[in-house]
Amino acid sequence: MKADAIELGEWKSSAKRGGLNRGVSILDFILRIVAFLGTVGSAIGMATTNETLPFVTQFVRFRAEYNDLPMFTFFVIANSIVSAYLLLSLPLSIFHILRSSAERSRILFIFLDTAMLGLLTAGASAAASIVYLAHKGNAKANWFAICRQFNSFCERTSGSLIGSFLGVVAFILLILLSAVALSRR
Template structure:
C-alpha cells in the first residue's frame, strides 16, 4: 500500500505540472500570434496632411509671386504733362513699396525651395527633421510677409485717403490705375501670409501628434 501510494502521488503531480507547463507555454504563443495577425496602421493621416501642405505651398507661391509682379509693374503716367515735367507714379518712388517687392520676392523663392522638403514629408510622413525645418522657415517668412504687407497697406491707405492734418492730399483720384495695382498687391501678399499661417498650424499639428 505504501509503495502504491508513493507511485500515485508523483504521477498526479507530474501530470498536473505537465498540464500547467503546456498551458503556460501555449498562452504567450497565442498572444503573439494574435498581435501579429492584427497590425495597427499608423501615419495615414500624416501623409494626408503632407499632401495638403504641398498644395497650400503651391497656392502661396502663386499669391506671393502675384504680389511681387503686381507691385513691381505698378506704373502710371498722367496724360497731361509739360515739356519739362510729367506726372508719373512708380513703385520705386516709395521705399516701402521697394521693400515690399524685395520681401515678397524672398518669400516666393523660399516657398519654391521648400517644395522638395514638402515632398519628402509626403514620402516619409513620420520624419521630424524636414517638418521642423519647414515650421521654422514658414514662421520667419510669415513674419516678413505680414511686415511688408502692413507697411505697404499704410502707404496705400494714405494714397487713397490722404492726411489732412499733415496736408497730404490723396493721389488715387489722379493715379487710379497705380493705386489699384498697389492695393491688389497688398491683398495678394496678405493671402500669402494667411496661407503661411495655415502651413504653420499644419506643421505644428503634425509634430505634436505621435500616433
C-alpha cells in the same frame, strides 16, 4: 494570440496615422503652391506698377512708380525672398508626402515658415499703410489722397496686397499643419 492582436491593433493605428500625415503633407504642398503664386504675383504686380499723368502741358508730367516709395520696394523684396523660399521648399514638401514620418525637417519647416511669415507680414503691412494713405490721405499731415488722380496705380498696388495677405494666411495654415503633423507622433 493576445500579443498578435495587440500588434495588429498597433499596426492599424500607425497605418491610420501614416495616412493622416500623408494627407497633411499633401495639403502642405498645395498650400505652398498657393502661397508661392500669391507672393510671386504680388511681387511682379507691384514691381510693374507705374502711371504717368500730364500736368498743365504735354511736357510736364507727373509719374508714380512703386520704387518712389521705400515701403513698396521693401514689399517687392520681401515677397521675392518669400517666393524663392517657397519654391525651394517644394522638394522637401514632396519628401514629406513620400515619407510622412520625417520629424526634423518638419521642425525646420516650422522655424523657417515662422521667419518667412514675419518677413511677409512686415512687407505687406508697410505697403498696406501707404496704400491706405494713397486712398484716404491725411488732412492733419497735409497728405493728399493721390488715388483720385492715379487710379491705375492705386488699383494695382491694392491688388498686390491681396496676393501678399493670401500668402500670410497660407503661412499661418502651414505652421499649424506642421505642428499638427508633429503632434500626431
